[in-house]
Amino acid sequence: MYLFVLQLVNDDTLRATLVSNLYNYIDSNGFDGLDLDWEYPAQRGGADSDKEQFVTLVKELKEAFAAKSYLLTAAVAVTQSNIDLSYNVTGLNEYLDYFHLMLYDFYGSWNTETGVNAPLYAQLTDDASLNFNVNNSVNVWISNGATPSKLVLGLGAYGKTFTLTSLNNTSTGAPVTGAGAAGPYVAEAGTYSYYEICEDQVNNAAEWNITEVEGNYVYANKDLFWVGYDNPNTIKAKAQYAKTMGLGGIMYWAVDLDDFSGLCGHKYPLISAGIAGYNCA
Numbered sequence: 052m053y054l055f056v057l058q059l060v061n062d063d064t065l066r067a068t069l070v071s072n073l074y075n076y077i078d079s080n081g082f083d084g085l086d087l088d089w090e091y092p093a094q095r096g097g098a099d100s101d102k103e104q105f106v107t108l109v110k111e112l113k114e115a116f117a118a119k120s121y122l123l124t125a126a127v128a129v130t131q132s133n134i135d136l137s138y139n140v141t142g143l144n145e146y147l148d149y150f151h152l153m154l155y156d157f158y159g160s161w162n163t164e165t166g167v168n169a170p171l172y173a174q175l176t177d178d179a180s181l182n183f184n185v186n187n188s189v190n191v192w193i194s195n196g197a198t199p200s201k202l203v204l205g206l207g208a209y210g211k212t213f214t215l216t217s218l219n220n221t222s223t224g225a226p227v228t229g230a231g232a233a234g235p236y237v238a239e240a241g242t243y244s245y246y247e248i249c250e251d252q253v254n255n256a257a258e259w260n261i262t263e264v265e266g267n268y269v270y271a272n273k274d275l276f277w278v279g280y281d282n283p284n285t286i287k288a289k290a291q292y293a294k295t296m297g298l299g300g301i302m303y304w305a306v307d308l309d310d311f312s313g314l315c316g317h318k319y320p321l322i323s324a325g326i327a328g329y330n331c332a
C-alpha cells in the first residue's frame with residue numbers, strides 16, 4: 052500500500068488516473084467528498100519528494116472536485132517534526148477544506164513511564180520544557196500557516212494502558228514494565244476502548260482509583276493496570292477549547308470505540324459530550 056502511494060504521487064500519469072477514478076467513485080456512489088489518510092508522506096519507506104507531491108495530489112484533487120464542490124480533507128500527524136518531514140502546510144492549506152488533526156497517541160506502551168493518550172495541556176508531572184499535548188500541537192499547526200477554521204480537533208475515544216512497576220507510584224510519569232493486558236472486546240494490549248474502560252469501572256468500582264485533572268485528562272489504575280484517557284468532562288473541555296480557538300470542528304477516532312451500546316449509561320457519552328462542548332463554548 053505505501054509503496055503504491057509512493058510510486059503514484061510521484062508519477063504524473065498514475066496521479067491523473069487516481070484523481071479521475073476517485074472523482075468517478077465519489078460521484079457514482081453519492082459520497083460528499085474524500086478524506087486522505089496517508090501516514091505519512093516521506094516517512095516509513097517514502098521518498099523525500101512525497102512532501103511536495105502530496106501538495107500536487109491535493110491540488111489536482113481539489114481542481115477535479117470543484118465541479119461538484121466535493122469536500123477534500125486529510126488526516127495529519129501533529130508534531131513539528133512530522134510537519135518538517137511530511138507537510139508543506141501553506142501549500143496544503145490552499146487546497147484542503149479541513150485538516151483532521153490526529154491529536155492522540157501522545158503516550159503509549161512504547162514509553163517507559165505512564166502518560167495519558169491525549170492531554171489537553173501539559174501533564175502535571177511533565178518537565179516545563181516538554182510541549183507534548185493537544186494545545187501545543189494546535190498552536191504548532193496554526194504557527195506553520197494553517198487557517199484555524201480549517202483545523203478539526205481529533206479526539207480519542209480510547210485510552211492507552213500500561214502495567215505499573217509497583218503501587219508506590221500510580222501517577223503520570225510512573226515507571227512501567229510494559230503495556231496493559233488486552234481488553235475483552237478490542238483485544239489489543241496497550242489500548243482500551245472507552246467502553247472497555249467504563250464497563251470495567253462500573254463492574255469493579257471498588258477496585259478502581261480514578262484521578263481527573265480537571266479540564267485536561269483522566270488516569271486510573273486497578274492494581275497494576277493503568278489507563279490514561281478522556282471521559283465526557285475532558286472531551287467537553289477539549290471541544291470547548293476547539294470552539295474558543297476558532298477551529299472548524301471536532302472528530303473522533305473512532306465512533307465504534309465510544310460506548311455505542313450504552314453499557315455504562317447513555318449511548319455515545321463521548322460523542323454527545325463533544326457536541327455539547329463545541330456548541331456551548
Ligand SMILES: *[C@@H]1O[C@H](CO)[C@@H](O)[C@H](O)[C@H]1NC(C)=O
Pocket residue numbers: 103106139141142143145
Ligand atoms: C509549498 O506549496 C506552495 C503551493 O504549492 C508553494 O508555492 C511553495 O513553494 C511550497 N513550499 C515549499 C517550501 O516547497
Ligand SMILES: *[C@@H]1O[C@H](CO)[C@@H](O)[C@H](O)[C@H]1NC(C)=O
Pocket residue numbers: 172173186187190
Ligand atoms: C497553549 O499553548 C500556547 C502555545 O504553545 C502556550 O503559549 C500556552 O501557554 C498554552 N496554554 C496552556 C494553558 O498551557
Ligand SMILES: *[C@@H]1O[C@H](CO)[C@@H](O)[C@H](O)[C@H]1NC(C)=O
Pocket residue numbers: 216217219
Ligand atoms: C516501594 O516503596 C517501598 C517503601 O518505600 C520500598 O521498600 C519498595 O522498594 C518500593 N518498590 C519499588 C518497586 O520501588
Ligand SMILES: *[C@@H]1O[C@H](CO)[C@@H](O)[C@H](O)[C@H]1NC(C)=O
Pocket residue numbers: 220221222223260261262
Ligand atoms: C490514587 O491515585 C492517586 C494519584 O496517582 C494517588 O495519589 C493515590 O495514592 C492513589 N490511591 C490509591 C488508594 O491507590
Ligand SMILES: *[C@@H]1O[C@H](CO)[C@@H](O)[C@H](O)[C@H]1NC(C)=O
Pocket residue numbers: 164176219220222223224225226
Ligand atoms: C513517580 O515516578 C516519576 C518518574 O520516575 C517521578 O517523577 C515522580 O516523582 C514519582 N511520583 C511519586 C509520587 O513517587
